[in-house]
Structure formats: C-alpha cells, structure tokens
Amino acid sequence: MSHELTYLEAIREALVEEMRRDDKVFVLGEDVGAYGGAFGATKGLYDEFGEYRCLDTPISESCIIGVSVGAALRGYRPVAEMQFGDFITCGFDQIVNQAATLRYRYGGRAACPLVVRAPVGGNVAGGLYHSQNPESWFVHRPGLKVVAPGTAWDAKGLLKAAIRDDNPVIYLEHKYLYRRAKGPVPEGDEIVPIGKAAIRREGRNATLVTYGAMVMPALEAADRMAGEGVETEGIDLRSLAPWDKEAVFASLDKTNRVVVVHEDVKTLGMGAEISAAIMEERFDKLDAPVMRVTYPDAHCPFSSVLEQHNLPNADKITEALRRLVAY
Amino acid sequence: MPSIKRHKFKLSSEQLLEMLYWLKLIRSFDERLSILVRQGLVRSGVYSGIGQEAIVVGTCYGLRTEDYICPLHRDLGTFLIKGVPAGVMMAQMYGKATGLSKGRDSALHSGVPELGIFGNTSMLGANAPVGAGLALTFKLEQSDNIVLVYFGEGASNTGDVHEAMNFAAVHKLPLVFICENNIYSYSTPIEKSMAIEDVADRADAYGFDGVAINGNDVLAVYQATQGAIARARAGEGPTLVECKTYRWHGHSEHDKPFYRTADEEAVWKSRDPLPTFTSYLRGQGVLTDDILQGIDQRIRTEIDAAVAFAESSPEPSPEDAATDLYA
C-alpha cells in the first residue's frame, strides 16, 4: 500500500511514525517546535508529542549536536535538525570528533545513535550559505553514515532506517526536492536499507551513477539517449557512506562505461571516490574512462544566471553520455 | 554575584578518611605517571592534575553510579573515584589492550556508560554540550540523577561552554559546571584570556548562580558542590562552581612551565591540598600515624599493581585497528 506525498511530507511522515513507535525518538533544532521548522518538516509534532519531544533550541548548532550525543549515550534516538545544511559547520566538531569517534574510542562499549537532518543543495537561489552540498566532509570521516534520498519514497524509508541505526547518520535532504519530488510513499513500516542503491532504469550501454537532486536530470538524460539508441542504466546511490559498490560494479560489468553525476563540487567528491574504486578493482572492465558531471570547484552564486551555469543538468549529462559511448 | 546557599553536609570519620585515601591515591597515580613518562614507558599525553586533587575528590566524592561526569584532560582521578580500576587506567595510558580504549587512544579519551563517565575528546569545551544532553535525559525521566561537567578557565572561553550554559539554564537542567581555574591555559595567564577575574561571574549572564571558592580545600569544594548538586537533584537547575587552584607541573609532562615564577610556584605549593587536609584530620582526632601509614602502604601496593598490570598487559591486536567503527 502506498500513497502520494511530497518529499517533505514523506520526511514528516517518517518522523511522526518513528516517534509514535519509539518514545526514545525525539527531534530538536531551531524553530522545530510550534512553528514546525523552517521548511515545515516538523509541523504538528509539537502538538502531538509536546515540547520535550519536539524541542526548540537556541541558535547553538554545536550544542544541538552535543546534546544529541549525550542523549544518544543514554539510549535515546535524537533527530537533530540543522536549519540549513550549511550551518552544520558550526556543529562540525561534535559530529566528526565526538559522534564519529565515540564507539571506537570507547573500545566498542557504547553506541551513538543520532541523526542529523540537513537541508542541502542549490537551485533555489539560496546563494553562498544556503546552497552547499557537504556530503564529502562527512563521507570522508569513518564512524559516520551518510544518506541522500532522491525520491519521496526514499526520503521516508531512509529516515526510518537512519533513526533505527545505532550509528550517527547524516541525513542530507535536498531543498530543491521538498515540494518538487512527489510520488508514492509506502504506508507504514517500510524501511529503505542504508547502503543499498536503487536501479532506477535498466540499460546495457552505459552506467549513470548519481543521487539526490541529480536523479531527475540524470534520468531525463538517459531517456534522451534512448532516443539515440543508447540504453543507459541509472543507479541512484541513496547512501553515500557506505555506498553500494556491488551495485555499481555489477552494472559496470554489464555496460563497461560509467559516468558519475553529482551536485557537489568535483574535487574529492563522490565521483572521485567511485572512479578511484573502479580503477583499483575493475580497471579491466572499462571501455572508456570514468567521467564526471559535477558542480565546478566554485561557490554557489546567488544570481540564477550564474548558478544555472554551474549546476549539472540534463543537457550536460546527455553530453557526457555521448562522449562516454563514443570514446 | 548571588551566592549559592551553603548547607553543611556532614561527613563521618570513615568518609573523611576515604577522602584522604582518594586524594593520596590520585596524587600517587599522577606522580608515578610523571616518572613513567620520563622513563619513556608512557608515551601518552599526560596532563598532570597534581595540585588540583581537592577538586576531583571534593566534586566526585559520594556521587551515585548513575550520576554522570564529563571530566577534562587533567581529571584522571575522576575515573578512579567513579570506579575504574587503577590498573585499567594505567593500561589506558600505556595504550594497552586492557585499557578502556583498547589502545585506540590514550588519556581520558574513552568512557564507561555503566559508571556514568563520559570521556572527552581533545576539543576543549566540547564535553559541555554532551553533559547538557545527558542532563536533559535525566530531566525527561524525572530522575534525580545529576551531571558534572568540568572545564578549565581557558576552555571557559569556548563557544561550546557558553552554548551549554545557556541551554542548561533555559531548561533548568540538573547540571553542575565545575571550572578548574588554575590561572594558566597552557602558557597563557588568565588576564590574557579574560577581562574579568572570576569565571563564576559568567553564570550570572545565563541566569543561574556561580560561586568562586578555594579549590585547594577539599571540604570547601565538597560543600559547595554538594550544595549545587542538591539544587540540581531538586530540579532547581544548574550552578557554576569555580574552584581556584594551581597546577604544579607544566601544561603536560612534556613541557616546562618557564612562563611562571619560582615565587608564584612556592606560594601555591604552600597551599598544597594534602597537608592542609591531613592536619585538619589530625586536629579532629580522626587521623593517627598508624592509619596514615596504613593508607600509604595500601596506595603503594595499588599503584605498583596498576603499573605491573599495565606492563604485563598485551599490546592491542593489529586486527583491532579498524574495528568498532560502527555498531
């Protein structure tokens, strides 16, 4: 059974269901209470669960995440909201030095089950400090899991998985998708497991690997290529740490060509990692170099003339696919 | 500055002698560590707490197992008094498999949830928001357990400490902030890091009480902390207890405190918390030569056993270098 929801409604539904299921789950963040969150993700939670399970915090990102670590140590499952993903830098220490290392330095005798929800990404004329894609900062740090849903279905299923996971999970929700990605969402307890990619489209000529807000333009590019007789396999990673190597390698074994698409900047992004893993472990399968379509190594400008120039889109992805198959 | 209510918390002769035992054990542990560093046997960063034992004992004595402590890098003694065996702590400093961290890190970078010990990271002040999170869970559970968060006057300048104080005040958390003001942060004297004399004054700005006390007087520390703890247990919110003290050694065992004068050191050494307390106990007729000898003998045996345990403990197994990263 499923019903139609927006990506944002799917997030809210996951929160409500998880909070009803387990009274150790609580949400905290700036303006998440009666106001319902800057984007409305926590609307209604305050009325149903009260001020201590839907906790308005001061503007103190480091404190929000530190408080979550303390609560997690005592068996709670805090879900911290960063008002914008960009502000996660103010809580960076608590994530990378505190939460990520906790189990390791405790000799395995403790777990740190917290979720940090961070609205990320551009294409909303947000400018430099409301458009960043911070996944690599966290994928780079052992001890953390990182997920980035690209559909309403996954937004719900991955958030449930993140809340139930015994590790710190960085949940990157894309602002552009909040109201634009609408689709079927499972009713009830369907989980999207962390670490499993989704094959969004079958194909045998090329493999497209992507996630988040790039899933839509990537699939559009794949459709266009079909018109040119090229069948592209579209893989939505969904999880970035760990990422589903098996699914990518299985597709590569079939198509022998890969392009990675992401909205994050190019240098040391997921594309660099995936491409390096392929070089190391599947060099003999390649008929063409792994290609990348990404944001350039630049900040995200405010003017949409400038931003659109930087953003990957269906045209740029189609172009890359053409180069890939012609190689 | 409003002063906190002074209760008198009565201690029996046995309890007073137990406090003496802890003071001396912690001093001996640190002294032995200092020798082990010079012998090249302990390579961990060792931040000696010699001179500050009265704070550790005065704040931790009589805590419940469920009460949580979030100590700072100089507070190895808090682990002992909270119930970690001396041998395990020594093995932790040696980086052995039997240490709390199984060799993953040394010093106080581990923790023991079942003993109510949160182990710090190296990030000064970062334990304060975690302490607030732990205290929040006690509040949610309507339990009367409390949390002690420790930091130096240097770390009192970090954003994390201020964020945590503000958060604790807003929610009237059962939290006592213990500032160990030993005048120097590394080489920097207090007048170069703060424009006020008493860290305790800062509590005022957040809406709770702060008190500055003689941190070298174990009973003064005990009385003030017990007062603050009683308020915290009663749901009256946080208190800041600033303990004025001095560290005898360098910032760490690897550096010389050339930035201080011999005169200043002599003045503070004359305020050694141990002889003061010892003669008080003699004056009260609680302590005799026989009892003192008995305590010293017991401590010698325990420290020797701790070193022997650490020395003879196995090195961590190499396979454990990358385990316990995820639950």
Ligand SMILES: Cc1ncc(C[n+]2csc(CCOP(=O)(O)OP(=O)(O)O)c2C)c(N)n1
């Ligand atoms: C965030 C951060 N900055 C700098 C350091 C380096 N550092 C370690 S201890 C120390 C001095 C700490 O002084 P204080 O907080 O007064 O505690 P004390 O060592 O005097 O007990 C410094 C600068 C650190 N560990 N963390």
